[in-house]
Amino acid sequence: xxxxxxxxxxxxxxxxxxxxxxxxxxxxxxxxxxxxxxxxxxxxxxxxxxxxxxxxxxxxxxxxxxxxxxxxxxxxxxxxxxxxxxxxxxxxxxxxxxxxxxxxxxxxxxxxxxxxxxxxxxxxxxxxxxxxxxxxxxxxxxxxxxxxxxxxxxxxxxxxxxxxxxxxxxxxxxxxxxxxxxxxxxxxxxxxxxxxxxxxxxxxxxx
Amino acid sequence: xxxxxxxxxxxxxxxxxxxxxxxxxxxxxxxxxxxxxxxxxxxxxxxxxxxxxxxxxxxxxxxxxxxxxxxxxxxxxxxxxxxxxxxxxxxxxxxxxxxxxxxxxxxxxxxxxxxxxxxxxxxxxxxxxxxxxxxxxxxxxxxxxxxxxxxxxxxxxxxxxxxxxxxxxxxxxxxxxxxxxxxxxxxxxxxxxxxxxxxxxxxxxxxxxxxxxxxxxx
Numbered sequence: 001x002x003x004x005x006x007x008x009x010x011x012x013x014x015x016x017x018x019x020x021x022x023x024x025x026x027x028x029x030x031x032x033x034x035x036x037x038x039x040x041x042x043x044x045x046x047x048x049x050x051x052x053x054x055x056x057x058x059x060x061x062x063x064x065x066x067x068x069x070x071x072x073x074x075x076x077x078x079x080x081x082x083x084x085x086x087x088x089x090x091x092x093x094x095x096x097x098x099x100x101x102x103x104x105x106x107x108x109x110x111x112x113x114x115x116x117x118x119x120x121x122x123x124x125x126x127x128x129x130x131x132x133x134x135x136x137x138x139x140x141x142x143x144x145x146x147x148x149x150x151x152x153x154x155x156x157x158x159x160x161x162x163x164x165x166x167x168x169x170x171x172x173x174x175x176x177x178x179x180x181x182x183x184x185x186x187x188x189x190x191x192x193x194x195x196x197x198x199x200x201x202x203x204x205x206x207x
Numbered sequence: 208x209x210x211x212x213x214x215x216x217x218x219x220x221x222x223x224x225x226x227x228x229x230x231x232x233x234x235x236x237x238x239x240x241x242x243x244x245x246x247x248x249x250x251x252x253x254x255x256x257x258x259x260x261x262x263x264x265x266x267x268x269x270x271x272x273x274x275x276x277x278x279x280x281x282x283x284x285x286x287x288x289x290x291x292x293x294x295x296x297x298x299x300x301x302x303x304x305x306x307x308x309x310x311x312x313x314x315x316x317x318x319x320x321x322x323x324x325x326x327x328x329x330x331x332x333x334x335x336x337x338x339x340x341x342x343x344x345x346x347x348x349x350x351x352x353x354x355x356x357x358x359x360x361x362x363x364x365x366x367x368x369x370x371x372x373x374x375x376x377x378x379x380x381x382x383x384x385x386x387x388x389x390x391x392x393x394x395x396x397x398x399x400x401x402x403x404x405x406x407x408x409x410x411x412x413x414x415x416x417x418x419x420x421x422x423x424x425x
Contacts, residue, residue: 029226036229043236054377054407055257059397082386162386168271169253169382171389172410176255190390 055175057188077157078117080110081192081200082174084165089203092117095196102203107173114181118156124149125182150184158186163200248272248315248339253382254413261409267361267374268409269354269396270315273381275388276344278317279357281365281374287311289364290357297356300324317344320353347391354392358401376406 081089081102088110089102105113115122125146132142149155158178162171171188178186192200250272263282270278281287291310295302298320302310306327310316317339318326326342329335347354358376365374376396380389396403 029222033222033226033229036226036233040229040233040236043233043240047236047240054259054261054409055255056259056405056407059393059404162390164385164387166386167382168380168384168386168389171386172253172255172382172408175408176257176410179255179257 055172057175059188076154077159079159079161079196080174081196082160082162082166082170083200083204086167086170088174089200095193100199102199104203104206107170107177110174111177111180114156114158114177114183118181118183121149121152121155121184122182146182147184150182155185156181156183158183160186160188161192161196162188162190163192165204248276248278248317250379250381251383252379252409252411255410256413257410258412261377261407262375265365265369265372265374266377267358267365268315268377268379269358269392270317271378271380271384271388271392272317272344273383274344275384276317276342277347277354277392278315279345279354279361280315281361283365284311286361286365286368286374289368290360293360293364294320294356297360298353302327318342319346347395352395355395355398355401358395358403362401373403376403377409378406379409 077094078090078092079095083089086107088105088107090105091100091102128137128142128145128149131137132139137145160171160174175186175188178184248270250270266282268278268280268282270280272278281290288307288311291302291307300320300323302324306324309327310323313335316323319342322338322342326335326338329338345354345357346352362373366372378389378392378396380392395401396406
């Protein structure tokens with residue numbers, strides 16, 4: 001195309017001028033480069049590194065006749081009620097009607113508390129983490145040892161009970177806190193016993 | 208003297224390497240870019256410090272938006288094509304090839320089956336978006352539990368095509384939705400016909416949480 005056009009429009013004077021200029025074989029690439037960088041800028045700016053992550057959650061198989069009898073046996077248990085306005089109410093060990101009092105806290109304070117209650121296990125996991133970083137043990141060993149530590153008898157057992165005013169975010173935060181505090185034994189339950197309900201409602205009135 | 212004149216260095220830089228690099232980057236970004244799919248609903252997922260990535264295949268996502276509406280999605284197009292045929296049969300609705308094709312190419316579905324033919328006959332994304340905005344989501348009541356059917360049919364079709372395996376299930380909930388709605392969905396997951404007791408919850412990666420974890424005393 002370019003050749004044809006040159007041949008068509010070429011007057012004698014023009015040809016002479018060209019020869020005098022000693023026309024170079026270089027093509028002006030500036031527009032192409034401009035375009036390339038424009039595209040580059042566009043793609044860099046529109047790219048968002050959107051990477052959602054996931055939390056694995058396993059629920060007990062329902063026909064397990066509830067965990068109720070088992071729960072009372074477990075010592076070192078902690079029951080957390082997640083409720084309105086991001087508040088948490090908790091009690092430790094078994095629930096004794098009339099005696100058990102709920103303590104109130106919130107999400108900013110619960111993490112240190114959990115770590116404190118789970119101190120032995122948490123320290124063991126920290127120690128394992130240190131060993132992993134120092135290449136004394138490998139990843140597989142770390143995972144299995146961590147699992148073992150979390151299944152120990154003295155490890156904290158947590159029951160998370162979101163009540164009807166809780167938000168989904170509260171539940172996720174709590175499950176996430178389990179990972180932070182190194183708690184391996186935890187369950188999310190929606191069954192609030194009537195006796196617990198009474199104490200919970202009484203406590204919620206104080207908000 | 209004449210020898211000195213020979214080089215005649217021009218003031219222009221040789222930009223070839225820079226241009227090469229530019230094109231390399233353009234190619235990279237163009238090839239890796241994935242345009243955001245047409246989403247029926249925008250959900251603000253809660254954040255966590257979990258770093259396990261979300262699977263991109265064989266994933267069934269149940270989305271619950273801030274209004275408590277429920278959506279269904281499956282990643283694999285072949286399975287979607289079979290699912291819609293089976294669902295149409297079960298709910299006695301008739302869809303033509305064009306409507307089925309459109310369903311396969313969509314993502315989240317939050318339309319009750321009775322209204323699905325109308326929804327799928329809409330050609331423009333804007334019209335569909337309008338209908339999505341007023342849709343009540345997939346019914347999850349015990350009287351009309353369409354979500355259970357969606358899950359059941361997806362499981363059946365997926366496992367028959369993959370030799371008895373079950374699809375990965377993810378729950379994508381809005382952080383501000385009431386837990387009771389999520390609980391209803393979880394109860395459907397656990398119902399005896401579908402038996403999903405392990406599932407993933409989709410969250411955003413929260414940088415601040417990781418930072419606090421690292422700062423904790425050893």
